[in-house]
Amino acid sequence: MNNISMIIEAVGYIGSILVVVSMLMSSVIRIRIVNTIGSGIFAVYALIIKSYPTALMNLCLVAINIYNLRKLMKKEQSFEIADGNINDSMLSYMINYYYNDIMKYFPKFKNDIMNQDLVYIVYCKGCPVGVMIGKNIGDNTAKISLDYSIPTYRDCSVGKYLFSKLTEKGINKVVFMEEDSEVHKDYLCKMGFIKEKDKYVKIL
Numbered sequence: 001m002n003n004i005s006m007i008i009e010a011v012g013y014i015g016s017i018l019v020v021v022s023m024l025m026s027s028v029i030r031i032r033i034v035n036t037i038g039s040g041i042f043a044v045y046a047l048i049i050k051s052y053p054t055a056l057m058n059l060c061l062v063a064i065n066i067y068n069l070r071k072l073m074k075k076e077q078s079f080e081i082a083d084g085n086i087n088d089s090m091l092s093y094m095i096n097y098y099y100n101d102i103m104k105y106f107p108k109f110k111n112d113i114m115n116q117d118l119v120y121i122v123y124c125k126g127c128p129v130g131v132m133i134g135k136n137i138g139d140n141t142a143k144i145s146l147d148y149s150i151p152t153y154r155d156c157s158v159g160k161y162l163f164s165k166l167t168e169k170g171i172n173k174v175v176f177m178e179e180d181s182e183v184h185k186d187y188l189c190k191m192g193f194i195k196e197k198d199k200y201v202k203i204l
Contacts, residue, residue: 015042036065079161084119109146130158140172176200
């Protein structure tokens with residue numbers, strides 16, 4: 001096998017591996033993105049080896065993924081926010097169902113839940129996809145102890161949508177304490193939080 005043949009085979013393997021890896025992801029957007037790349041690479045491989053039915057199938061997958069990605073990117077328009085309370089049955093269901101995942105990102109949350117007085121649940125087409133729990137500490141400021149999106153919607157701007165709606169709830173500033181933020185500090189920076197001494201702060 002000459003070098004060109006080896007390169008062509010490598011292209012086919014890379015495309016196949018990316019398609020398989022995409023199926024192992026929990027985030028819908030990541031699945032679509034990686035699957036699109038993998039299908040595109042495999043379509044090129046199929047064209048090179050003149051396997052036109054395989055190329056056509058993968059090009060169709062690319063088109064389908066792009067179409068669905070555009071829909072997912074617009075999903076913020078279908079989000080809705082609802083007030084809850086700490087004894088809300090929907091809140092209890094979400095926390096219990098995603099408990100292990102929540103504890104990975106908010107390990108101290110369970111120790112302070114009953115002291116919280118702000119609860120907002122984000123829905124998409126009637127299904128709960130995110131929740132924020134915190135405490136009003138005065139001056140239109142909320143100290144947040146939980147800002148969680150379910151894995152499938154973790155890249156779908158649930159947090160961005162929620163923060164955009166908090167001013168309607170009379171909240172102009174949100175705070176995460178540094179000791180509660182170590183695992184998700186990259187997320188906080190992405191959301192526009194600024195580090196101030198022992199906390200992260202976002203002005204809405």
